Amino acid sequence: xxxxYSQEELxxxxxxxxxxxxxxxxxxRDKIANYEELTREDLLRxxxxxxxxxWVAPSWPKEWxxxxxxxxxxxxxEEECGYAGxxxxxxxxxxxxxxxxxxxGSEAQKKQFLPRIYNGxxxxxxxxxxxxSGSDLASLKTxxxxxxxxxxxxxxxxxxxxxxxxxxxxxxxxxxxxTAKRQEGIxxxxxxxxxxxxxxxxxxxxxxxxxxxxxxxxxxxxxxxxLVHKEGEGWTVAKYLLGHERMNTGRIGGSKRELAKLKEFAxxxxxxxxxxxxxxxFRDRLSRLEVELMALEITNLRFLDRMRRTGQPPGADVSMLxxxxxxxxxxxxxxxxxxxxxxxQPFMAVNGDAGFDEFTAAIAPRxxxxxxxTIYAGSNEIQRNIIAKMTLGL
Amino acid sequence: xxxxxxxxQQLLADSVRRFVQKDYGFEExxxxxxxxxxxxxxxxxxxxEMGLTGIPFSxxxxxxxxxxxxxxxxxxxxxxxxxxxxxxxxxxxxQCVARAGSDAQKKAILPAVVEGRLKMAFAFAEQxxxxxxxxxxxxxxxxxxxxxxxxxxxxxxxxxxxxxxxVSAMAPAGLSLYLVEAKAATLKPxxxxxEMRAADVVLASAPGELLGAEGGALPVIEAVVDFATAxxxxxxxxxxxxxxxxxxxxxxxxxxxxVPIGTFQALQxxxxxxxxxYEQAKSMAFLACSQADSATDAKERKRAISAAKIKIADNAxxxxxxxxxxxxxxxxxxxxxxxxxxxRLTMIAQQFGDADHHLERFARSD
Numbered sequence: 001x002x003x004x005y006s007q008e009e010l011x012x013x014x015x016x017x018x019x020x021x022x023x024x025x026x027x028x029r030d031k032i033a034n035y036e037e038l039t040r041e042d043l044l045r046x047x048x049x050x051x052x053x054x055w056v057a058p059s060w061p062k063e064w065x066x067x068x069x070x071x072x073x074x075x076x077x078e079e080e081c082g083y084a085g086x087x088x089x090x091x092x093x094x095x096x097x098x099x100x101x102x103x104x105g106s107e108a109q110k111k112q113f114l115p116r117i118y119n120g121x122x123x124x125x126x127x128x129x130x131x132x133s134g135s136d137l138a139s140l141k142t143x144x145x146x147x148x149x150x151x152x153x154x155x156x157x158x159x160x161x162x163x164x165x166x167x168x169x170x171x172x173x174x175x176x177x178x179t180a181k182r183q184e185g186i187x188x189x190x191x192x193x194x195x196x197x198x199x200x201x202x203x204x205x206x207x208x209x210x211x212x213x214x215x216x217x218x219x220x221x222x223x224x225x226x227l228v229h230k231e232g233e234g235w236t237v238a239k240y241l242l243g244h245e246r247m248n249t250g251r252i253g254g255s256k257r258e259l260a261k262l263k264e265f266a267x268x269x270x271x272x273x274x275x276x277x278x279x280x281x282f283r284d285r286l287s288r289l290e291v292e293l294m295a296l297e298i299t300n301l302r303f304l305d306r307m308r309r310t311g312q313p314p315g316a317d318v319s320m321l322x323x324x325x326x327x328x329x330x331x332x333x334x335x336x337x338x339x340x341x342x343x344x345q346p347f348m349a350v351n352g353d354a355g356f357d358e359f360t361a362a363i364a365p366r367x368x369x370x371x372x373x374t375i376y377a378g379s380n381e382i383q384r385n386i387i388a389k390m391t392l393g394l
Numbered sequence: 395x396x397x398x399x400x401x402x403q404q405l406l407a408d409s410v411r412r413f414v415q416k417d418y419g420f421e422e423x424x425x426x427x428x429x430x431x432x433x434x435x436x437x438x439x440x441x442x443e444m445g446l447t448g449i450p451f452s453x454x455x456x457x458x459x460x461x462x463x464x465x466x467x468x469x470x471x472x473x474x475x476x477x478x479x480x481x482x483x484x485x486x487x488x489q490c491v492a493r494a495g496s497d498a499q500k501k502a503i504l505p506a507v508v509e510g511r512l513k514m515a516f517a518f519a520e521q522x523x524x525x526x527x528x529x530x531x532x533x534x535x536x537x538x539x540x541x542x543x544x545x546x547x548x549x550x551x552x553x554x555x556x557x558x559x560x561v562s563a564m565a566p567a568g569l570s571l572y573l574v575e576a577k578a579a580t581l582k583p584x585x586x587x588x589e590m591r592a593a594d595v596v597l598a599s600a601p602g603e604l605l606g607a608e609g610g611a612l613p614v615i616e617a618v619v620d621f622a623t624a625x626x627x628x629x630x631x632x633x634x635x636x637x638x639x640x641x642x643x644x645x646x647x648x649x650x651x652x653v654p655i656g657t658f659q660a661l662q663x664x665x666x667x668x669x670x671x672y673e674q675a676k677s678m679a680f681l682a683c684s685q686a687d688s689a690t691d692a693k694e695r696k697r698a699i700s701a702a703k704i705k706i707a708d709n710a711x712x713x714x715x716x717x718x719x720x721x722x723x724x725x726x727x728x729x730x731x732x733x734x735x736x737x738r739l740t741m742i743a744q745q746f747g748d749a750d751h752h753l754e755r756f757a758r759s760d
Contacts, residue, residue, distance in 0.1 A: 001396060001398065001399065001400075001403075001463050001466075001684060002396045002684075003684050004395060006395065283757050287704070287753050288704065288708070288753070290701075290756075291704045291705050294678070294681065295674040295675075295677045295678050295705050296677075298677035298680060299674060299677045302673075302680075305397045309398065317673070320669075320673060324674070384662065384663045384666040384667075385662070388659075388663070392642055392662075393646075394642075394645065394662050394665075
């Protein structure tokens with residue numbers, strides 16, 4: 001038994017670490033470190049830097065630009081990005097639409113979309129949730145009716161992350177409402193966001209940020225060649241996506257960076273003549289979170305090791321990485337807010353310069369924003385359902 | 395990175411698990427617990443035959459030359475079967491000898507331990523010291539060529555079965571360790587809540603033999619207690635596994651309102667949290683055992699083992715309590731093994747330091 005990376009893996013980690021240090025633009029790194037909102041350009045800039053290096057889509061087949069890295073190397077790369085504090089790679093194109101096209105797409109679709117996803121020419125978003133269909137996704141109602149060489153799409157999607165940046169959206173739509181099972185009659189469509197009839201309306205979250213949207217479809221004409229896989233078999237595609245590449249849902253690298261930051265920040269906060277780090281009540285909460293993160297990292301490595309040994313894709317129990325990872329992320333934002341104390345309250349200048357520190361002012365909104373993590377990508381309750389059913393056989 | 399056992403470890407793990415399942419079932423265990431001695435000499439003989447008593451000792455003394463990682467699967471299996479034999483106590487006493495003893499002392503003691511002829515116990519805790527290993531009131535005085543010891547040690551696990559004790563005591567030069575014949579001490583034996591045997595040990599000018607350097611015992615005591623802490627972390631993982639498995643089985647078979655109670659989402663989510671807690675605890679037991687063997691300095695070792703013990707203590711509490719709750723009234727019954735794993739996990743949560751103690755040590759070693 002050996003809990004450490006091999007010499008080769010350590011060399012790879014150092015290579016990635018060194019490259020990130022040299023190539024992550026300072027302004028982007030600072031924006032991340034200061035909890036600032038990232039623009040479309042910020043996200044695409046980092047995407048293109050990685051694309052140029054050949055590292056933007058590690059898990060893709062080599063012919064389409066993949067790196068042929070092992071599962072462990074892919075994990076190391078993602079964690080190093082998190083630890084360095086790079087902008088996120090938006091998953092909708094690279095880890096969702098891309099893998100779906102690679103598995104189910106026609107040759108023409110692959111040629112049309114994959115290079116543009118790889119190079120960051122198109123910004124993608126995901127059209128899954130609807131006002132009446134959250135966790136119960138198969139109840140979706142957005143309709144696509146075949147009419148000649150087009151589908152006519154009508155309906156509404158919600159919680160569309162970065163839909164206001166997107167050039168394309170992949171959607172689950174109902175092409176047949178007369179099926180016996182709700183999971184049948186659903187299709188997977190690729191839709192150009194510039195198509196007439198699409199309206200994007202911002203949904204402002206409680207932290208004041210604009211990251212999600214409602215997307216309305218009114219008689220939107222989608223060419224039939226934008227159907228992926230067979231008509232009525234979109235659920236198969238959706239399920240494939242859910243099972244794809246979930247080894248980094250724990251976001252351990254990012255949490256390690258936040259933990260180090262929190263310790264540094266708490267050591268600057270004075271209390272009773274010492275610092276907050278000397279405060280037993282605060283310190284115990286911090287230590288428990290750190291221990292939880294240590295445990296999650298080893299658990300994640302155990303799953304990777306199992307994957308490597310058996311060659312099998314991760315089982316349903318990787319859902320626990322999402323549950324624990326998001327609980328830790330939330331815990332960190334909560335302690336950070338607690339660390340800042342009464343200065344958590346200032347939020348937004350009324351006119352001009354309020355004279356407060358923007359970083360400090362971003363801490364409590366970040367706490368608010370991170371409540372999303374246990375809700376999105378399959379709420380933590382859905383993750384528990386998955387473990388109960390698939391792993392425990394209940 | 396490799397979380398696999400090697401071939402030898404795997405063979406050992408399989409044979410120990412088989413033995414526990416076949417020959418240390420709940421009924422056999424019940425008889426052993428109720429016996430006068432509270433442990434089984436026959437079982438101990440088997441342990442020695444299987445080589446378990448020799449795992450963490452040098453081949454020079456007939457041992458296997460292994461460490462905590464080699465004992466991990468053994469302790470897991472013991473945890474699953476709630477083995478009450480004084481195995482950990484013996485290893486602790488003998489580890490003191492292996493780490494601090496002279497060649498002559500090792501030669502006199504360790505082969506006997508490895509061969510199963512000698513059981514030991516480590517008397518380090520005292521009234522009022524809580525988990526502070528350095529707070530020792532027992533006194534050691536020079537007496538001719540040897541030493542005599544006076545004082546009282548509390549909750550010495552395995553002492554009633556032990557032939558030799560290792561005792562911590564204050565000598566003129568500071569904290570020191572002594573080998574003491576068990577019959578030279580007065581024992582007040584009792585059964586522990588988790589059905590093992592322990593004793594309070596009274597020393598009244600009992601002859602002792604200095605083990606290691608006079609005044610140099612603290613690092614040895616800390617290392618041995620950390621080693622034992624890593625082992626109870628592994629044992630806890632086994633007891634947690636049993637608790638989770640038994641509870642899952644119960645949810646699948648127990649019917650109320652005409653359906654298995656495992657169909658209720660309120661209960662499903664709770665048992666999922668138990669299994670997640672078990673996996674997290676297991677990861678930390680790996681860390682603890684690995685660091686007990688390979689940490690390059692004491693600070694690194696203490697930090698890792700405290701981290702593990704915090705997680706094990708918290709999750710032992712969660713899993714043991716939820717196992718009882720999900721079993722309903724039956725979980726309260728002495729007849730069900732799950733009420734016994736509850737008791738062992740409850741005690742492990744505090745053995746060698748509770749979560750608060752280790753939170754303090756973890757923060758100190760940051």
